[in-house]
Amino acid sequence: MSPRTTVDLAPPIEKSFLLAVDTGEDPGWSAEDSLGELAALATTAGAEVVGAEWQNRRHVDPNWYVGKGKAEALLQAKSETGFDILVADDELSPAQQKSLESLLNVKVIDRSRLILDIFALHAQTHEGRLQVELAQLEYQLPRLTRLWTHLSRTGGGIGTRGPGESQLETDRRLIRERIKKMKERVEDVRRQRQTAARGRDRRLYPTVAIVGYTNAGKSTLLNALVGSEVAKAEDKLFATLDPTSRQVKLGDGQTAIVTDTVGFIHKLPHQLVDAFRATLEEVTRADVLVEVVDAADAHAPEHRATVQQVLDELGAGDKPRLTAFNKADLLYPAADGPLPAPAVSGTVLVSATMGFGLDTLRAEIAALLASLWEDVDVAVPYAAGELLARVRERGTVELEYGERDVRVFGRMAPSLAGELRAVAGRWAETLAEGSAAS
Numbered sequence: 004m005s006p007r008t009t010v011d012l013a014p015p016i017e018k019s020f021l022l023a024v025d026t027g028e029d030p031g032w033s034a035e036d037s038l039g040e041l042a043a044l045a046t047t048a049g050a051e052v053v054g055a056e057w058q059n060r061r062h063v064d065p066n067w068y069v070g071k072g073k074a075e076a077l078l079q080a081k082s083e084t085g086f087d088i089l090v091a092d093d094e095l096s097p098a099q100q101k102s103l104e105s106l107l108n109v110k111v112i113d114r115s116r117l118i119l120d121i122f123a124l125h126a127q128t129h130e131g132r133l134q135v136e137l138a139q140l141e142y143q144l145p146r147l148t149r150l151w152t153h154l155s156r157t158g159g160g161i162g163t164r165g166p167g168e169s170q171l172e173t174d175r176r177l178i179r180e181r182i183k184k185m186k187e188r189v190e191d192v193r194r195q196r197q198t199a200a201r202g203r204d205r206r207l208y209p210t211v212a213i214v215g216y217t218n219a220g221k222s223t224l225l226n227a228l229v230g231s232e233v234a235k236a237e238d239k240l241f242a243t244l245d246p247t248s249r250q251v252k253l254g255d256g257q258t259a260i261v262t263d264t265v266g267f268i269h270k271l272p273h274q275l276v277d278a279f280r281a282t283l284e285e286v287t288r289a290d291v292l293v294e295v296v297d298a299a300d301a302h303a304p305e306h307r308a309t310v311q312q313v314l315d316e317l318g319a320g321d322k323p324r325l326t327a328f329n330k331a332d333l334l335y336p337a338a339d340g341p342l343p344a345p346a347v348s349g350t351v352l353v354s355a356t357m358g359f360g361l362d363t364l365r366a367e368i369a370a371l372l373a374s375l376w377e378d379v380d381v382a383v384p385y386a387a388g389e390l391l392a393r394v395r396e397r398g399t400v401e402l403e404y405g406e407r408d409v410r411v412f413g414r415m416a417p418s419l420a421g422e423l424r425a426v427a428g429r430w431a432e433t434l435a436e437g438s439a440a441s
Contacts, residue, residue: 217266
């Protein structure tokens with residue numbers, strides 16, 4: 004018998020060529036730097052990067068993205084490298100995409116489409132897949148003109164003659180209907196998250212959201228704080244899309260719910276920010292943020308600016324924040340003795356992989372949460388026993404028991420203080436009504 008041959012069904016690795024325009028309008032980011040990150044994105048998506056070009060221009064060309072001469076020079080690069088996909092570093096218009104595809108006869112995508120593809124690759128949960136599909140549909144809708152080169156009727160024969168509907172119009176209508184349904188399903192996810200968040204509030208715990216640039220070490224830090232492997236941590240861009248929440252002991256008996264969120268990136272597609280709002284609401288609901296920064300990355304300041312921009316867009320830019328400069332082991336690789344002091348004025352130097360600075364980070368988070376507490380001095384009825392139990396467990400208070408009510412004074416978290424004041428206000432109104440009636 005002849006030996007059985009195996010057939011490799013794996014798709015061939017695409018050869019990608021990267022293209023960028025440097026207009027000088029992006030402080031701290033040269034085209035060469037941005038292409039380095041784009042290469043990491045392409046590799047994460049499973050492509051082989053075979054070359055790159057960039058051009059200094061005052062503005063991008065409306066038809067070709069780069070100048071027409073530079074675009075035509077890509078034919079020679081294609082001949083030399085054999086690339087079968089061109090990746091532009093900025094979002095392309097349908098006209099730019101169509102021009103480059105017609106010239107080069109290869110697939111042309113932009114940075115936004117590449118990031119969307121990575122998100123589709125890494126989305127593991129039903130929620131994550133919903134949000135990725137919504138983002139992809141909203142990205143595709145204005146680009147349908149390049150997908151269809153005809154305006155044929157959707158059918159033929161009796162009953163279909165007349166104005167009818169073009170194929171392009173049909174596709175747009177179907178995508179709009181699909182987007183509407185996806186938004187409704189994502190809204191259901193948002194409501195479920197709100198219910199879960201209220202449940203966490205009833206369990207007395209303050210909330211902390213870990214934010215930061217992609218691949219800064221957020222998931223590794225959460226795992227280190229918890230003491231077990233609870234969040235997926237890989238040395239890849241966007242390894243984590245679906246948020247993971249866990250209880251973390253902070254010391255002095257304090258416990259917080261800490262959530263690892265999706266990473267941000269330079270030129271993050273707005274479709275993703277919109278689609279992932281249900282997930283990113285974990286950031287807006289959190290009591291405090293821990294911003295994780297890759298201290299060993301030369302572009303750390305630019306990364307922090309990107310994180311701030313997205314947080315501002317979410318309405319969380321002014322939230323109380325602690326900055327954790329991670330990867331201290333890479334920042335001081337030749338240190339013989341102890342590393343520098345881990346905490347300085349609202350920042351903590353840590354190494355999530357080595358465990359350095361984690362106790363200090365826990366203490367700083369606890370101190371930041373405690374600094375947000377409010378002074379309260381109110382009276383509530385005995386009927387508010389469940390609320391009083393939560394106040395005793397979560398706050399630092401004293402109770403004085405009277406004939407009809409309980410005086411509560413001390414310090415507690417703002418959310419709990421607001422709930423207590425609301426009950427006290429209704430109780431005061433009840434007492435006033437009783438006095439008026441008598």
